[in-house]
Amino acid sequence: MRGIIYKDVCLFFKGLDKRIFILAGVVVVLLVVSNGAIAGLMISIMLAMAVGMQHVLTFSVEDKAEWEKYLHTMPVQSGQVIAGKYAAVIVTLLVSIIGSLLCNLIVSAVYQTFSLPMLELSIVCAVAVPLCWTAVSLPACYWFGFQTAQYVGIVLLFPIFYTVKYFEDSPNGFPLNLSIAQYVPFAAACVAALFAASYLVSLAGYLWRVGSFSRKKHA
Numbered sequence: 001m002r003g004i005i006y007k008d009v010c011l012f013f014k015g016l017d018k019r020i021f022i023l024a025g026v027v028v029v030l031l032v033v034s035n036g037a038i039a040g041l042m043i044s045i046m047l048a049m050a051v052g053m054q055h056v057l058t059f060s061v062e063d064k065a066e067w068e069k070y071l072h073t074m075p076v077q078s079g080q081v082i083a084g085k086y087a088a089v090i091v092t093l094l095v096s097i098i099g100s101l102l103c104n105l106i107v108s109a110v111y112q113t114f115s116l117p118m119l120e121l122s123i124v125c126a127v128a129v130p131l132c133w134t135a136v137s138l139p140a141c142y143w144f145g146f147q148t149a150q151y152v153g154i155v156l157l158f159p160i161f162y163t164v165k166y167f168e169d170s171p172n173g174f175p176l177n178l179s180i181a182q183y184v185p186f187a188a189a190c191v192a193a194l195f196a197a198s199y200l201v202s203l204a205g206y207l208w209r210v211g212s213f214s215r216k217k218h219a
Contacts, residue, residue, distance in 0.1 A: 004076065004084030005091065011058040012092050040104035044122035045129060045160060047103070048096045052133025055089055056153060059146030068209075078210060082142070082203045086195070089134045093127055100126035124184065131191050132156065135198035142205035 062068070071081065100122045108114040133156055140149035 001076065001080040001084055001087075004081060005087045008055075008058065008085050008088030009091055011061055012054055012088060015054060015058055015061060038118070040100075040107035041118055041122045041125070043103040043107075044096070044100035045125050047099045048126050048129035049133060049157075049160065051092055051096045052089075052130040052137065053153065055085075055092070055130075055134050056137045056141060056146055056149050059141050059149070063146065072210075078207055079203060082199060082206055085138065085202075086134075086199050089130060089138075093130060096126040096130055097123060124187065128187065128191050129160065131195050135191075135194045139198055139201040139205055142202045142209065 101119075104119045104122050133153060136156060137149045137153040140152040
């Protein structure tokens, strides 16, 4: 199973396009200039969404390499295959967490201000957004293919977009005295339950696809 996790993590990083970094750099500059102190939070959310999307895009590489045909010859169980993909998501959370921390520190240095509540919310988003994104998208990948999953993931853009707009357009700006610590345990439990349920749905989809592959092979 460690090999499966290693493969998925490598695909995550090797699938990153240099053009994405250039575009991301331009977007970051625009956010810092136009959104002030809240830019750190917005950049954190965008980075977290990118991490979730990248895991869906790795299915494209696997499809081109016909990975599943090779996988069927390996001595691994179906549960391990799916668990490896979900474990890779957890490993790459470090990317969004570190990126969120650095972006908030840079924005704080630029505007000579520091908000612990904003940093806390940014870190929470850096963890929750990729987990929620993949919890919705991965089952779609295993049941319907990654092309469909790309459209399914777009559904998550709407609540994320309106949440950001709520903080951005609120009359008093971001509530600097907001305390989110009391909500973290409940939010963590909800995200963990969603992620676990997503694993079970993905496993069911994978088993269905493996069964279909076997039936076609013996037909």
